[in-house]
Amino acid sequence: MALNYEPVVTESVAKQIAEQIRRAITNGTLKVDEKLPTEAELARQFSVSRPTIREALKRLAAKSLIRSRRGPAGGTFVQAPSTEDVSQDLMSSVALMVSLGVFDLTEIAEARHELELVCIRLAIKRRSSAELDRMAAEIKLQTDEALTDEEFCASDVRFHRALVDATHNPVMQFQMFTVIEALQPVENMVIFRFRERQKIIEQHEKIWRALRDQDLAEAEDAIDEQMVYLRESFAQAKEWRRNRDSVKAAVQ
Amino acid sequence: MALNYEPVVTESVAKQIAEQIRRAITNGTLKVDEKLPTEAELARQFSVSRPTIREALKRLAAKSLIRSRRGPAGGTFVQAPSTEDVSQDLMSSVALMVSLGVFDLTEIAEARHELELVCIRLAIKRRSSAELDRMAAEIKLQTDEALTDEEFCASDVRFHRALVDATHNPVMQFQMFTVIEALQPVENMVIFRFRERQKIIEQHEKIWRALRDQDLAEAEDAIDEQMVYLRESFAQAKEWRRNRDSVKAAVQ
DNA sequence: ATTCATCGATTTGCTTGACAAATATTGAAA
DNA sequence: TTTCAATATTTGTCAAGCAAATCGATGAAT
Known part of the structure; x- marks a missing residue:
C-alpha cells in the first residue's frame, strides 16, 4: 500500500x-x-x-x-495591520520563494519592468518636488566614490522607492515594495560582481530628468534602458551560477 | 507627561x-x-x-x-511556501486592510486598472488557446440568466484570473491575485446593487476578441472602458455609503 | 493641596511536569 | 512470508504556578 x-x-x-x-x-x-x-x-x-x-x-x-x-x-x-507590517511579511516570504527558485529571475525582472513603467506613468503626472529632491539627493550620494557597495545598493533602493512614492498610490507602493526588495539580493550580486556604477547613475539621471520635465516618452525609454541592462546582468549572473554549479557537480 | x-x-x-x-x-x-x-x-x-x-x-x-x-x-x-499559501495569506491581510479603510477604493481601482493593462499587454503576446477557451467558457456561463449574483461574481473573478494566467508570468499572477480579490467584495456590492450584467459581459467579450486577434489597441480600449464603468460604480457606491452613514449619524 | 514613591492587583510571558494521540518500527505469531 | 500487536518516538494538550511588567491606589512628604 x-x-x-x-x-x-x-x-x-x-x-x-x-x-x-x-x-x-x-x-x-x-x-x-x-x-x-x-x-x-x-x-x-x-x-x-x-x-x-x-x-x-x-x-x-x-x-x-x-x-x-x-x-x-x-x-x-x-490591531489593523499596517502596510509596513504586511509589506515586510510579504517581502520576506517572497524573498524566500525567490531563494528557493519558486520564481524565476527573468519573470521577476519582467514584472518589475512592467510595474515600474506603470509607476513612472503615474509619477510623471503626480510627482511633487519632494520626491524629485529625494531622488536627486540619492543620485548625488551615488556619485560619491567612497561609497561602499552596500551603501550604493541601499541608495539605489531608496531612489526607486522615491519613484514609487511619486505615484501617490499606496497600493502601487505596496505592490512595488515586494518586487523591488525581492530583486535586491540579486541586484546586489550583480553590482558587487560587475560594479558598473556609472551606468546605473546615468540611468537614474535620465529617469530623474524625464520626471522633472514630465516627458513620458523619455521616461519610458529610460526605464526600458535600465531593464535591458538589468536583464543582461541577470543573464551573466545566471551563466555564472550555472558554471559554478556544473563545476560543483563535476567535483562531486 | x-x-x-x-x-x-x-x-x-x-x-x-x-x-x-x-x-x-x-x-x-x-x-x-x-x-x-x-x-x-x-x-x-x-x-x-x-x-x-x-x-x-x-x-x-x-x-x-x-x-x-x-x-x-x-x-x-x-516547507517552501507555495504561491497559493502566500497569496491566500496576503489576500486575507489586504482584504482586512481594505475593510478597515487603509486603502481607498479609488486607489485600488487605479492600481488594478494599470496592472490589468500590463497583464493584457503581456497576455496578447503569450495567450494560449487554453486561456482563451477558459475565458470563453466563463463568458458563456455569464450569459445564463439563471445564474445567481454570487455565481456571476465568481465567474467574473475566474475570467480575470484566466486573463492574468495568460501572461504566463507567475509574479504578475501573484501580484494581480491580491488586487482582484481585494476588489471582489466591492465589486459584488456594485453588481448586487446595480446588476448590469449585460454591460459587464459585453466588456468581457471585447477583451476576449482583442486577445484572440492580438489587437493591442482594442485590448487597451476594452480595459479602459471596463475601468471607467467600474469607477462610475464606485462613485455611486461611495455616495450610497456616505448617505447611509450620514443618515445613521443623524439618527444617533 | 500637591507630588512623589511604594505597594498591590492584574495580565501576559515563561517554566516544569505530565499525559494523550498519532504513527513508524519492531518483533512475535499464524 | 504475512499479519497483527506491542513499543518507542514525537507532536498535541493540559495543569499549576512563578516571573515580569504595568496600572491604579494608597500613603507620606513637601
Missing part, C-alpha cells in the same frame, strides 16, 4: 481557534483596538488550556492581527 | 527564536524538507521551555514556513 499522503485530517484546535478569531476580526465582530478577553477567560470559553490559547494567539500575532501588553490595563488587542 | 507609547522594548523570547529559525531558513542553513530537531531538543538548545519553543514554531507555521507531523518519523520540517 502506497503511503497515504493526505495532508492532515485533524486540524489542531489551536489552529481552529486562531481561524475563528481571525474571522471575527475580518467580519467586524471584533473591532480594531478592541480588547479580547484575557487568555484565562478565552481558555475557559473555548474549553481548552491557556497554552493552547496562546498558540492560537501567537499565530495571529505572527500576522500582526493582534498585539499584547502585560499589566492590569494590558491584554490582547485587535 | 504624555503617555510613553513606544511599542515594546522587550521582544519576546519566542519571537526572537522564531526570527532566528526564519533566518536560518532564508539564508539556506536549513534546507527545504529538512527536519528540525525535536521540540524537546530545540528547547534544550535555546535553553527555554517546550511551550515557548512551540509558540515560536507556531508563528512560523502561521506563515507556512514549517509543517509538523506526529509519530516516530514525524517532527517539524521546513
